[in-house]
Amino acid sequence: MKYGITETVKTIKSKIKVKDIIYDIVEKKTNAIKYFLEGQEFNQTIVFGAYLCGNYMAHALLKDSDEVILVDVYPHLKDMIVSEKITFMDSNKFNLALRNGKLNPDLIVDITGIGGISPEILSKFNPEVLIVENPKCTYDKDIFEIDNSMDRLNTGKKRGLLNTFRSSKVSKTSGTMTLTIDTVLDSCAEIKELDGVLYALPNLKYYEGILFHEKDAKKFIGEVNAPAITVSCLDEYIIPEIDRILSKNMEKINSFVVKAK
Amino acid sequence: MKYGITETVKTIKSKIKVKDIIYDIVEKKTNAIKYFLEGQEFNQTIVFGAYLCGNYMAHALLKDSDEVILVDVYPHLKDMIVSEKITFMDSNKFNLALRNGKLNPDLIVDITGIGGISPEILSKFNPEVLIVENPKCTYDKDIFEIDNSMDRLNTGKKRGLLNTFRSSKVSKTSGTMTLTIDTVLDSCAEIKELDGVLYALPNLKYYEGILFHEKDAKKFIGEVNAPAITVSCLDEYIIPEIDRILSKNMEKINSFVVKAK
Amino acid sequence: MKYGITETVKTIKSKIKVKDIIYDIVEKKTNAIKYFLEGQEFNQTIVFGAYLCGNYMAHALLKDSDEVILVDVYPHLKDMIVSEKITFMDSNKFNLALRNGKLNPDLIVDITGIGGISPEILSKFNPEVLIVENPKCTYDKDIFEIDNSMDRLNTGKKRGLLNTFRSSKVSKTSGTMTLTIDTVLDSCAEIKELDGVLYALPNLKYYEGILFHEKDAKKFIGEVNAPAITVSCLDEYIIPEIDRILSKNMEKINSFVVKAK
């Protein structure tokens, strides 16, 4: 707690950080995939899409797979990978490996979402299990038209669509960044209504700009390590309310894989 | 326009910057005061409260007053003053000038808001006109209880209460920062609903921390000089919509002085 | 509880009825006035405006006043009065009594709101206490312009403005019907978000049409004696939630008299 402009007004920051919300979503998506896999073990796993979940998912799948390859068109996302056991491939390396016949995955997870990997590339493989993330959430005409996640579910003995939704709330995609932003903004709207609150400020930045335009993975990791919400209020007794409202909104996020075949 | 993660997704920033919203509110408040003053001229004007309006108001009142004194408890806010014609006084200088009988204002404007200047200090003066800002906006039990703006209207031949409201919208105070934040957040909620929008990100920072804890007026001025909203979307044709929605929400802010005596 | 279309879907009605919300608001307004009167006793009280609060207020003021006169331009509103101790006057009777010098109130309560009694009529009296209801709530340019409640506070040794607000919520007037409608609709929006709820239906009618166009006070009393909200849901375990949300929204309503002189 710090004083605001005057001693009458206090400034409080949520204990929950932006990264806590991101990790919570990433964990839910990963658990949904693990649940769908039912403990099955694999020789080679390919995860398409490093941002924002891919790294974490690849790490989680190391337990069930002899080899985990993480593929992303952006070479600099390699900097986000912490485990040495994960093989990172950018487009060039992936295409080379593909031509050389080194890729023969029995598990494929595609979380590239809108504008991501093409159905054609996925159809070159013949995995035991293929899981594709459904980037759609609340209905939006344009997003529903452009989405081709069902077309990507074109191979694999067992196929699943990874859905992530927010209960009774509007989010336009199931992307981790979209869900994080909406969770923070909807929480701010609720916190603003508490007695004695002057304003609730979302502590969000354009993280994708940092990662994809500035290409600075370290700065990204630093920026998400900040309290999600700053509240200007009269009394400190609302401190627990802030994190309670954030938690309640985080709990609205649900992730599950629907079997397509 | 920049591409987002993939070429399918675009990133657009509002043309309207945070400072444009701040200045718009500050201008409305200043115009409300000018309108109430009806062209009256003054020998000495004291404006209590430099942040966030005070500097601008003091500047605008230079035309109608031989001398304009801007008083603030925070000495470092002096750095925000651009005009040399405005005399800045921190608490020490103000108290000294008060004791020395150098302060005999015929116009007083108090925009210190919640926890600001005490009714006792204002009662020491006998101005022609006293204007006190009402910090209250949408009803909040605690804020309505702590507010003493009516008690401050205890002197002056002509007295006015400066109100600033948002039409049909919830804001807990009439503070420029509160209104700016709520205008941006309510705009984001509307923009999110547009077809093809993935998310709308408010580009807000805890500006009061920069000014009052870091005491860095320059950094503050730099930070508000940024687009108010970043939008992730499928099509650029929504670009004009973003600023239209922001403008519409800015127009909801109304400022006027109600005569109390 | 009844089954909906199928046995899987249940229909639940709130225990709280429309009239419970109306009475709760009326009681808060009456208590605010009683608190402002501080136990003072009166010879003659005039309450202007029978709808929707007037009857109840007149009844409550019987304890503190030898005579209570309830004035309304609509003669048929006499049917709403339950106590024989209250003298009802329509415009004709009021004007006659005024000319005959029979009206000399020491307490006046004006709850006629927008387009109600004119300041000129009120200025003909010289009461100990005058209380005028402020019909304004959340800021609305047109309503703020048309309101003349401050002009009506033009007589009386002690003067008070009756405010009624909803914490952090938008209502365009402090009228009992406006606050009732908004309380029910905001509650429906919250109930809709509960897990397993298909829809929440506000059980509201255009009561003012029944009272003022159909002129059927009995029908009005019958219609408000209905559950405020009907909920279609999967499980009955949310039954207590419905009334809890309604109660929470009712608690957001606050009424208090601000001393004007």
Next chain:
Amino acid sequence: MKYGITETVKTIKSKIKVKDIIYDIVEKKTNAIKYFLEGQEFNQTIVFGAYLCGNYMAHALLKDSDEVILVDVYPHLKDMIVSEKITFMDSNKFNLALRNGKLNPDLIVDITGIGGISPEILSKFNPEVLIVENPKCTYDKDIFEIDNSMDRLNTGKKRGLLNTFRSSKVSKTSGTMTLTIDTVLDSCAEIKELDGVLYALPNLKYYEGILFHEKDAKKFIGEVNAPAITVSCLDEYIIPEIDRILSKNMEKINSFVVKAK
């Protein structure tokens, strides 16, 4: 337009009636099905579920089918059917016809939704085309768990899931009544924000109670033939705004069939 309580306040009713919204949704769902059928012609069509769309759909399918049978567990819904060409069957008649081998549909449309027809019954047929309505809309844990629409898509050479969504808005089911209620309530929230509006009243009743508990189809048809929204306001110039806002919200509803096989 009528005057409200005082001549200052006007009462306006939307030109759009409740039935206009219902028919608009029913038409969108029917068009989605027609589009999916691509002009194909059928010998026998069975529509499961008379309420609220079934009757209209059955009527529309008469053009493409020699025989159209409408099946509903509620015998009294027969009263809603206007065309003599449609054969209505309640449970008893349907079971009898099934046993007698008189049912051999080449088109089945199931709009019974949550708690509706069982997958087992549908699996007894072998139609050219089977269309099942997806009752889910915005994510709700309990509703998503109970829904078995995908399980019902268990037969037919060509299979489709009828989806109906509201763009960027929360509705818990795709049911015509749910979408109608939410369209009216969301419109009321928008209308309330217009300058000079005192309140916006949704003119909704518990129609399902009238149809399923009172079993009064005529009363139902009368009740939906009423203006959707009543508005209390200062100026009549907002009249076109009311229907514009309602229309805009009706346009947010989209219906389409997704091919499942």
